[in-house]
Amino acid sequence: MPIIAVIIPAHNEALSIGKVVAEIPNAWVNEIIVVDNASTDATAAIAMAEGARVEYEPESGYGAACLRGIVKAKELGADVIVFMDGDHSDYAEEIPLLLDPILKNESDFVIGSRALGVAEEGALTPQQRYGNQLACFLMRHLLGVHYTDLGPFRAITMTALDKIGMTDRNYGWTVEMQIKAHKKGLHVKEVPVRYRKRIGKSKISGTVKGVVMAGYKIIFTILKHAFK
Numbered sequence: 067m068p069i070i071a072v073i074i075p076a077h078n079e080a081l082s083i084g085k086v087v088a089e090i091p092n093a094w095v096n097e098i099i100v101v102d103n104a105s106t107d108a109t110a111a112i113a114m115a116e117g118a119r120v121e122y123e124p125e126s127g128y129g130a131a132c133l134r135g136i137v138k139a140k141e142l143g144a145d146v147i148v149f150m151d152g153d154h155s156d157y158a159e160e161i162p163l164l165l166d167p168i169l170k171n172e173s174d175f176v177i178g179s180r181a182l183g184v185a186e187e188g189a190l191t192p193q194q195r196y197g198n199q200l201a202c203f204l205m206r207h208l209l210g211v212h213y214t215d216l217g218p219f220r221a222i223t224m225t226a227l228d229k230i231g232m233t234d235r236n237y238g239w240t241v242e243m244q245i246k247a248h249k250k251g252l253h254v255k256e257v258p259v260r261y262r263k264r265i266g267k268s269k270i271s272g273t274v275k276g277v278v279m280a281g282y283k284i285i286f287t288i289l290k291h292a293f294k
């Protein structure tokens with residue numbers, strides 16, 4: 067059986083991280099890696115108390131935290147990685163939905179689509195919905211790839227990750243992965259997932275600065291790859 071690791075980037079998620087780690091189905095997962103991304107609260111201590119490995123990434127940025135987690139996952143011999151958020155918005159019990167196509171050798175990369183699934187009322191802000199729709203529209207028309215979401219809940223083989231060569235260290239992480247997967251000819255699948263209101267305030271969609279910076283970086287990343 068392949069070794070499966072879950073990577074959870076987390077910045078000040080003390081209110082939620084314990085729930086997230088505790089709900090991960092141990093029958094499917096070998097390693098849980100929480101990347102403490104410059105937290106100033108008890109995120110790391112709570113994650114460790116629930117049995118997760120904790121890595122530290124002092125550079126603020128979602129991509130930076132994910133990259134740190136990948137390094138650790140490689141050290142542990144992981145064959146497949148699941149990425150999920152630490153705010154309890156993703157349903158950890160749906161991890162098997164992401165892993166099943168990979169374990170059956172049907173896909174290299176599986177994206178949990180909130181657009182195809184059911185999002186709890188208020189879980190996605192209007193700016194998140196619009197941003198996802200715009201990004202998917204641009205990718206479809208400029209790159210010829212059909213996605214419905216840029217959801218953070220996703221699974222990918224380590225072999226596919228190595229082919230992609232991820233570099234983004236902040237807001238462009240999810241879209242970079244999806245564009246490069248298409249360009250590298252990987253077998254990609256979207257599966258419907260549920261989505262609920264996060265615990266605490268979003269560091270991106272919950273602030274004007276976060277919304278503007280994320281929107282700019284996502285569009286910039288799409289245009290960069292479209293005209294490369």
